[in-house]
Amino acid sequence: MEDIKKNIAELNKNWGPQISLTIALAALIILFSSTSPFFFTTGNFANIGLYMTILGVMAAGCTVALIVGMLDVSQYSILALVGAASIMLDRAGVHMGLVLVFALASGAILGAVNGFVVTVLKVHPIIGTISTGMVFRGFTYMLTASRTLSLNPDTRGTYYAIGRGSLWGIPYSFFIMLGVYLIIHVTLKHTKFGRYLFAVGGNSNASFLAGISLRKIRFGALMISGVTGGIGAFLLLSQVGSLQPNVGEAALLNVIAAVLLGGISLSGGSGKLTGTILGVMVLVVIQNGMTILGIQTFWQMIVRGSIIIIAVFINVMRGGGFKY
Amino acid sequence: MKKDVILSLRNITKRFGALVALDDVSLDLYRNEVLALVGDNGAGKSTLIKIISGALIQNKGEIYLNGKKVDFATPVEAKRAGIETVYQDLALVDTLNVANNLFLGREEQVSLLGGTFKFLKHRLMEKKAQEILDTLGIKIPNIREQVKYLSGGQRQSVAVAKAAAFGKNIIILDEPTAALAVKEVGHILDLVKKCKQKGISIIIITHNLEHAFMVADRFAVLRVGKKVGERIAKDTDIDEIVKLITGGTFVVSKKGERKIKADSM
Ligand SMILES: Nc1ncnc2c1ncn2[C@@H]1O[C@H](COP(=O)(O)OP(=O)(O)OP(=O)(O)O)[C@@H](O)[C@H]1O
Ligand SMILES: [Mg+2]
Numbered sequence: 009m010e011d012i013k014k015n016i017a018e019l020n021k022n023w024g025p026q027i028s029l030t031i032a033l034a035a036l037i038i039l040f041s042s043t044s045p046f047f048f049t050t051g052n053f054a055n056i057g058l059y060m061t062i063l064g065v066m067a068a069g070c071t072v073a074l075i076v077g078m079l080d081v082s083q084y085s086i087l088a089l090v091g092a093a094s095i096m097l098d099r100a101g102v103h104m105g106l107v108l109v110f111a112l113a114s115g116a117i118l119g120a121v122n123g124f125v126v127t128v129l130k131v132h133p134i135i136g137t138i139s140t141g142m143v144f145r146g147f148t149y150m151l152t153a154s155r156t157l158s159l160n161p162d163t164r165g166t167y168y169a170i171g172r173g174s175l176w177g178i179p180y181s182f183f184i185m186l187g188v189y190l191i192i193h194v195t196l197k198h199t200k201f202g203r204y205l206f207a208v209g210g211n212s213n214a215s216f217l218a219g220i221s222l223r224k225i226r227f228g229a230l231m232i233s234g235v236t237g238g239i240g241a242f243l244l245l246s247q248v249g250s251l252q253p254n255v256g257e258a259a260l261l262n263v264i265a266a267v268l269l270g271g272i273s274l275s276g277g278s279g280k281l282t283g284t285i286l287g288v289m290v291l292v293v294i295q296n297g298m299t300i301l302g303i304q305t306f307w308q309m310i311v312r313g314s315i316i317i318i319a320v321f322i323n324v325m326r327g328g329g330f331k332y
Numbered sequence: 333m334k335k336d337v338i339l340s341l342r343n344i345t346k347r348f349g350a351l352v353a354l355d356d357v358s359l360d361l362y363r364n365e366v367l368a369l370v371g372d373n374g375a376g377k378s379t380l381i382k383i384i385s386g387a388l389i390q391n392k393g394e395i396y397l398n399g400k401k402v403d404f405a406t407p408v409e410a411k412r413a414g415i416e417t418v419y420q421d422l423a424l425v426d427t428l429n430v431a432n433n434l435f436l437g438r439e440e441q442v443s444l445l446g447g448t449f450k451f452l453k454h455r456l457m458e459k460k461a462q463e464i465l466d467t468l469g470i471k472i473p474n475i476r477e478q479v480k481y482l483s484g485g486q487r488q489s490v491a492v493a494k495a496a497a498f499g500k501n502i503i504i505l506d507e508p509t510a511a512l513a514v515k516e517v518g519h520i521l522d523l524v525k526k527c528k529q530k531g532i533s534i535i536i537i538t539h540n541l542e543h544a545f546m547v548a549d550r551f552a553v554l555r556v557g558k559k560v561g562e563r564i565a566k567d568t569d570i571d572e573i574v575k576l577i578t579g580g581t582f583v584v585s586k587k588g589e590r591k592i593k594a595d596s597m
Contacts, residue, residue, distance in 0.1 A: 021481075194451075198451045198452050198454075199450065199451060199452065200439050200441060200450065200452060203428075203432065203436075203439060203452060206425070206427060206428060206432075207425045207428060207432075207436055209427070210425040210426055210427035210428060211423075211424070211425040211426060211427075213421065213423070214423040214424055214425050214436070215425065215436070216407070217387060217407045217417075217419065217423045218407075218423070218436040218437030219406065219407060219408035219411065219437040220436075220437060277425065277426065277427030277428075278427045
């Protein structure tokens with residue numbers, strides 16, 4: 009009996025958020041399936057799979073930044089700017105492969121701008137990335153002249169082949185997202201850089217005394233977060249084919265909501281990708297279910313906002329509030 | 333036996349703005365001795381050992397290691413010279429496990445594709461971590477446990493073990509027994525003795541003179557940034573050290589414990 013109790017405590021300590029999220033996810037699926045005939049269908053699941061990819065990729069990057077104790081709120085602005093520039097390259101006749109490389113590289117560069125602002129200019133990450141996000145967004149409006157941009161109609165098909173294509177009913181985008189999770193997982197668990205992300209987030213003084221360059225680690229984390237914004241941009245183009253300069257402005261908090269829901273602590277030093285992906289799934293299923301049920305947008309906003317508060321509350325109860 | 337100086341501090345001065353934390357302090361550390369560095373709160377003990385370990389840089393003065401002048405710009409340089417420090421504010425990362433903490437900053441890696449990819453050798457490090465703890469007789473139920481779930485004594489033991497395992501020349505311990513239960517204090521002091529048996533020199537800072545007398549060969553006393561005395565442990569006693577620390581006054585509490593009283597505030 010003691011043993012069982014101990015094991016349960018152990019399980020809760022290590023996997024608490026994952027377990028509760030899995031239960032929540034199952035409950036939501038049952039709820040929506042029983043209230044709408046359109047929810048539990050392969051078509052809708054493919055839809056959910058596709059819809060969660062952009063959010064999922066960016067949430068993985070956001071998790072990396074949060075493990076170091078930094079909240080990056082500029083990701084959707086990076087997505088917008090990289091996306092706008094990518095469409096312009098496409099329209100100028102640049103091959104899709106090069107556009108992809110550009111999206112990754114420019115995501116990394118904008119992430120490096122964040123890194124510079126936070127580690128060199130020493131601006132607090134939240135303030136820093138709100139500000140850079142504003143700057144990136146401004147450039148996006150400038151580039152697009154505030155209009156919606158679309159891919160060249162002649163090349164659009166090759167993008168759609170990736171963004172809308174699927175294998176065994178699973179969208180390619182979903183595999184791309186899994187690839188991103190795999191790479192980040194290996195980085196976090198099996199490389200020195202990954203270990204140092206946790207160390208710096210957990211105790212920056214101890215890390216410094218152990219000879220770790222705090223600046224390098226924080227810089228690197230923000231670059232990864234930026235790259236996932238770039239990947240998000242490429243996924244968006246290949247799924248939708250066009251980009252509005254205000255893309256993601258309303259979705260800004262979705263990434264953060266998903267990550268916090270996943271039990272990633274705001275105080276840094278811990279975080280599991282399994283939590284992140286489950287957080288993303290719960291959030292996307294709630295949104296999808298509400299849309300299918302025809303629930304009005306304002307109710308959806310109220311629900312989403314409340315979810316964030318509940319997620320943060322649970323997080324703080326588990327001892328993961330902000331350190332600042 | 334001729335005394336062999338391993339570390340020599342010459343005329344060290346350290347200022348924080350207008351505050352003179354260390355004023356012209358000279359001090360020698362001999363090979364294979366335990367030196368207790370004592371003094372009142374704010375006397376400059378932590379500042380002095382931070383200078384030795386490269387975490388702070390002195391304004392004036394020189395440091396010689398084995399007769400050679402050294403300038404440690406970072407803690408890593410001091411570590412490379414075989415000086416390991418356990419800082420007062422406990423230099424462990426709570427969210428990492430015991431093994432990860434022991435190897436923080438000196439991870440073992442395997443190279444793939446000619447060094448293009450490098451991955452951590454988890455198993456090797458865990459095995460070595462267990463060996464480190466075993467040789468020092470430290471019992472931690474699970475070295476994969478995050479440090480935040482350990483008791484104060486266990487955490488302190490891990491921190492000391494880290495220094496003991498990697499300090500080739502000198503180990504510095506800043507208040508390793510603060511806030512520990514009697515049994516755990518005994519453990520830490522045993523660890524200090526074990527390190528000494530390995531031929532290492534140790535500087536230990538403590539406010540508890542009974543603890544200091546249990547392990548120290550020699551005492552160095554700081555008062556408001558100045559070195560006011562050095563004594564061989566077996567030629568002195570607590571009363572004399574207390575007098576040096578306080579500048580003459582001390583009170584004996586009801587239970588007979590000696591309490592250090594600040595001479596001027
Ligand atoms: N980083 C710093 N900036 C400014 N002043 C400092 C700094 N570090 C220490 N001091 C000051 O220098 C003096 C010596 O401090 P130090 O920490 O070396 O004392 P200590 O002997 O270790 O005391 P304690 O026994 O309380 O740990 C104190 O007056 C302290 O306030
Ligand atoms: Mg001190």
